[in-house]
């Protein structure tokens with residue numbers, strides 16, 4: 279994690295979400311975007327969530343990535359308490375394969391938006407990329423790094439399949 283003041287907050291409902299959410303962190307690290315990662319739960323630590331969401335803007339955060347599984351109220355409750363962009367990552371749950379997480383996050387009432395990503399690792403990666411895209415609107419150097427990241431990804435895709 280960079281020593282700069284974090285501009286992206288990654289929050290998750292439990293330590294058990296970190297193996298998924300660390301993919302968002304890795305993208306931000308690769309792109310040189312300063313972030314913080316915290317465990318915050320609407321259910322288990324409601325006071326911590328209130329404090330986090332209410333202070334986020336004043337602390338310099340520009341957007342928040344919130345990952346949660348099951349009854350995934352964290353992204354929506356965060357969005358209820360801040361007008362910063364909130365990207366929600368549904369964690370793949372063991373019982374319902376993340377369908378519960380997805381539906382809990384995506385179906386927000388009009389007026390309180392959560393940008394909902396795909397279930398699991400791909401969603402976390404894309405949340406990191408979206409957060410970087412937001413920051414790149416205000417940072418030309420980051421915009422160039424993002425373009426380079428995308429070009430490198432394209433170049434890494436082989437034209438022909440190989441036996442594994």
Ligand SMILES: Nc1c(C(=O)O)ncn1[C@@H]1O[C@H](COP(=O)(O)O)[C@@H](O)[C@H]1O
Pocket residue numbers: 290291292293294295318319320321322345346347348349350351352353369
């Ligand atoms: N969905 C939420 C919230 C919340 O929405 O505030 N807090 C914890 N959790 C979720 O509970 C799942 C199981 O957590 P444990 O593994 O700690 O039992 C995690 O995926 C977490 O995101």
